[in-house]
Amino acid sequence: MSIQPVDVLYTAVATAENGRDGKVASSDGQLEVVVNPPKEMGGSGAGTNPEQLFAAGYSACFQGALGVVARQEKADISGSTVTAEVGIGKTPEGGFGLKVAIRADIPNVDAATAQALVEKAHQVCPYSSATRGNIEVTVSA
Incomplete structure (x- = not known):
């Protein structure tokens, strides 16, 4: 399988802090969520x-x-x-x-x-x- 070139029309940028137990935010401020592992994976399930x-x-x-x-x-x-x-x-x-x-x-x-x-x-x-x-x-x- 070869990688096809893409003429990029839009680029989304998001930054995570503390991995699966922290937060994620988009560079434009439209998205900011707390992330946490689900209970099934040992987390509290408190965030997404x-x-x-x-x-x-x-x-x-x-x-x-x-x-x-x-x-x-x-x-x-x-x-x-x-x-x-x-x-x-x-x-x-x-x-x-x-x-x-x-x-x-x-x-x-x-x-x-x-x-x-x-x-x-x-x-x-x-x-x-x-x-x-x-x-x-x-x-x-």
Whole structure:
């Protein structure tokens, strides 16, 4: 797999303090959150965590990609939602890895059309492109 060049249109910048048990802020001041490991990983669960932030970004990006595909296919996706589940766990090598499940609910199309739209969106979503071949990602409608 080769790295494709990108003509950058926008760059987001965020800085973390104290890793998974601190805070994260964007350079423009629009985002500032306390981060804390979930209880399942020994934290208090008092703040958000990186997996929630990744799930939020991935679901929003995927919904945007779904909109692009729907316009191309002239499909009605009004009222649709995209949910991203991001799991973190230990790998056989002893490190940690991620696993993602993307689910789209598209009420105005039949099941086969919804699944086809989701699969096409998975090919154009920048988050899907970034994770392809790196982590397990499943998509469903």
